[in-house]
Amino acid sequence: MFYEIKLKVEKENGKGEKKEVIEHFITDVELFAEAEAKGLEQYNGDCDVFSITRSNVVEIVNEKEEDKPFYKATLIDIFIDDNGNEKETKYYNLVCAKDITEANRLMQEHMRQGLNDMRLDGIVKTKIIDLI
Template sequence: MFYEIKLKVEKENSKGEMKEVVEHFITDVGLFAEAEANGLEQYNGNCDEYNGNCDVISITRSKVIEIVNEKEEGKPFYKATLIDIFIDDNGNEKETKSYTLVCAKDITEANRLMQEHMRLGLNDMRLDGIVKTKIMDLI
């Protein structure tokens, strides 16, 4: 299960001023406590970068079910919405949504990577949309 973690950190901006910012991460663990431990590890491991001022402010279960590729430096994560259409027991058409993360340099590359990924066994699903996320890394 994926959890999204938000860290409040103090960083120096381009003008040399210290500003509080919120950084977003995602982690793949089984328990909420493990997600918190990963956030604290990120916090403790990078305190020098954050001038010693950082805190885990939020942990939520993510609706993301899969990460397509590895995070690459300088490339953001995009969240793709996939739609699966099926017929229920009463004969009614139903839709279920699932979300997938893909690391890409831009939305065009994200779309291409998702199309390739879907050809590997998700042919019955439809790509409904892709949006850039604030998630910085998988921890």
């Protein structure tokens, strides 16, 4: 299960002033306590775990690369229920890419690997900076 973690950390800005910022991470652990431990480990305990939430992300498509952000892709699976009604189920994936065009290309390639019956509904840039 993926958890999104927000950490408050003190960072130095371009002017040399210390500012408190919130950084977003994602982690793949079983329990909230494990997510908190991973967050604190990121800055050797020199941070405040501001928030931990269960993520709706079900898969991370590729490895995180330096200087490339994560994008969240929404996939829709359309099926017919027992009453003959059309239903939709949404799934969310993270993909690391330099821009939205590359994210779209990577998701199309990923979907060709057995997700042909799904539709790519949208891609948005996230604030998540790394997988920990």
